[in-house]
Amino acid sequence: MPALTDFWQRYAPTNGGVATLLKKNATRAPQIGMIDAVVGSENKGGFQQDFNALTGGAGDSKKKIAMFKYHTRGVDADTLDETDAELNYCNPARTNEFLQTEQEVTRYVSRQFKIADNKVRNFDETARQHFEMELEMEAVKLVTDLNKRMIALYEAVRGNTSAGTTAALTAQAFSSGADYKANIAWQESIRREFRKIQSGGKLMMVGDGLAESYANVLGYGQVNDFGQRVDLQPFDNRFAFFGDATLDSVIDGTGTVTDNALVWEPGAFQMLHWYQNRGDFRTMRDDAINDTIAINVNGTRHVFDVFIRYSDCQDSTAGMHVTLKKWFDVWNYPTDIFKGTDALNGVNFLERWIATAA
Known part of the structure; x- marks a missing residue:
């Protein structure tokens, strides 16, 4: 095999570290949706992590410790009216100021493997095809693991519902579980709950079991037991939905609690x-080689650190030793974004719902 520098210059990232995209998977696409929802454009919106606008960074920072500023929301009780004593313009009763917090990225997932020269020789004239296939296969497994960790981290940081607890909420997704008659109560119950916590607009939803079946059935369109038209279009206009076949097992490995949806x-x-x-x-x-590389899994571009070492001690053990590594963490609203007297104290707009059928 040629020197790694020659190999990498032909097959790897170009343009000063901007990772290239490998466009095919070596295994079946995994049945995951959580990670796709989190890193998708609808969720990220204007979220910008790269404070220094690093060249080629595409919003993914070189910083391991990020600092962010925010305000604590004011409450109605801060408003003065004609029943209050004369306003003191020189010494206002309240000082507003920024709060500042820092967060360090401390978690990672990684996979290591070897591409032996003598194995490649038996099947390929060059190492490129074998290299790409192995990368794609390992990336699928790594992203699947990362997806499960995202679910667990979400479950760990969920805030209060409008009732002031972190308990999962329940709503009926089907009027009849036997023939999958969709019930509009599922989506409307969720919408009403989020209106109670003063959240409007489109919502993110990742679902398994009946929650995913609801989206599937609505894709065909139905008239429910009450003569109401229930189809995907109004649901899709209100929710960005992602099915995830691993969600239930991560939340409850015993299989007792199923049909979950993270909203x-x-x-x-x-x-x-x-x-x-x-x-x-x-x-x-x-x-x-120490570099970054992007690999497409389920149509989503994931960027990893890649470490490659070449060993040619003897023919039987010669080959590339490859490590894919992904450093990550999660961010959600800080606990003091609402005052203790605020109706939304304890809310961070992360909830879990359980779909039911009659």
């Missing part, structure tokens, strides 16, 4: 990124 206000739950191999730490040597 949140767009932007309230974000994924943070950090990369070791950007900037001055992107290096190419004949025996080692």
Whole structure:
């Protein structure tokens, strides 16, 4: 095999570290949706992590510790009216100021594997095809693992409902579970709940079991038991829906609690990124590569740190030792974004719902 520098210059990221895209998967696409929802454009909106606008960063920062500023929301009791004593313009009763918090990206998932020269020789004239296939296969497994971790992290940081608890909420998705007659109560119950916590507009939803079946059935269109037209269009206009066959098992591995849906206000739950191999730490040597690479999984572009070492000790063990690594963490609204006397104290617009059938 040629030196790694020659191999990487032909097959790897170009343009100063901007990762290229591998366009096919070596295995079946995983049945995941949580990670796709979190990193998708509808959820990210104007969320910008890269404070220094790093060249080629595409919003993914080189910073491992991020700092952000925010305000605590005011309450109605702060308003003065004619029943209050004369206003003191020189010494206002309240001082408004920014709060500042920092968050470090501390979590990672990684996969390591070897591409042996003697194996490649048996099937390919060049290493490129084998290299891409192995990367794609490992990336699918890594993203599947990352997806499950996103679900668990979401479940761990869910805030209060309008009732002031973190308990999962329940609504009927089907009037009849036997023949899947859709019930509009599922989507309307969720919409009403989010209106109670002063959240409007389109919502993010990741669902499994009956929650996913609801979206599937609505794709065909139905008239429910009350003669109401129930189809995907109005549902889709109000929810960005992502099916995830791993969600129920992550939330409850015993299978007792199923048919879950995670529902949140767009932007309230974000994924943070950090990369070791950007900037001055992107290096190419004949025996080692430190860089970033993007791989397409389920149509979503995921960027990883990639570490490659080449060993040619003897023919039977010669080959590339490859590590894919993804540093990540999550961000959600801080606990003091609402005052203790605010009706929304404890709310962070992250909820879990359970779909039921009659």
